[in-house]
Amino acid sequence: MWPNEAQVKRFRDEVEKQHEMDRIHLLFNNAGIGGGSSMFVNDREEWDRTFNICWFGVYYCTRAFLPMLQKADKGHIINTSSVNGFWAQIGAYIPQTAYSAAKSR
Secondary structure, eight states: OOSOHHHHHHHHHHHHHHHTOSOOSEEEEOOOOOOOOOTTTSOHHHHHHHHIIIIIHHHHHHHHHHHHHHHSSSOEEEEOOOGGGGOSBSSTTOBOHHHHHHHOO
């Protein structure tokens, strides 16, 4: 399943090592894919894949990098969503419930 928490932690460790720094000031969470359509009409796998990438990408990255943010004198987390995060459908009869559920936090 993607995202993979262990891979995110390895990425964090590489960031710390390559930059020779134990703190960060900015974390940008920008993972996202479209899809997920209707949780009633479409297959669960499509909904789960979209939700997992859009939600757990943010969750895993925030949890992994939070200790580095806390060590900084100031820190900010920026979570990116398209405007479609505000609506459960993008047009008449075009649902996107997984995306909007994951991004409307």
